[in-house]
Amino acid sequence: EWFALPPEEEMGNPLIAYLAVCACSRLMDRHDFAQARELAEKLASGAYSLPSLYLNMLTLDLLFLELTGENRSEVIEKYKTKQFLGFTRAMKNYPAVIRVALAEAFASGNTQDADKRLAQFQKVATTYPYRTDIESEAELIEYARNSGRWI
Numbered sequence: 001e002w003f004a005l006p007p008e009e010e011m012g013n014p015l016i017a018y019l020a021v022c023a024c025s026r027l028m029d030r031h032d033f034a035q036a037r038e039l040a041e042k043l044a045s046g047a048y049s050l051p052s053l054y055l056n057m058l059t060l061d062l063l064f065l066e067l068t069g070e071n072r073s074e075v076i077e078k079y080k081t082k083q084f085l086g087f088t089r090a091m092k093n094y095p096a097v098i099r100v101a102l103a104e105a106f107a108s109g110n111t112q113d114a115d116k117r118l119a120q121f122q123k124v125a126t127t128y129p130y131r132t133d134i135e136s137e138a139e140l141i142e143y144a145r146n147s148g149r150w151i
Helices: 014-029 033-043 052-067 073-079 082-090 095-108 111-127 131-145
Strands: none
Touching: 014 033, 014 052, 014 131, 033 052, 052 073, 052 082, 052 095, 052 131, 082 095, 095 111, 095 131, 111 131
């Protein structure tokens, strides 16, 4: 019940809408990627009062799901807006940003970039204050590595 979606009529409140973002994160943790994509797309549609930080986090997950799924270049490029790329530059050492960069390296077969990003993730993991976040991100990184595109 902690991750139940808030009623639609309450989603105009950013704090309430954030509960739906948490529900999406839980779906990612459970590897329920189809439902996570559906919810993330709904939340990122602009119909809800979500601060840009949360919209960018949802975009990270959508990009990850595309890279480890159909990997369509036109969809990937759609997510990479100027605003989103600025966010990823500013948050370059955030575990989820590194995870998506790794998924991109894996999807393209860029072993040099993947090695660099893995080292970056391992370095960040040693000092990151939330161990469970690191464990979750490491699990998703392993999923990306095994998504069938890694050469």
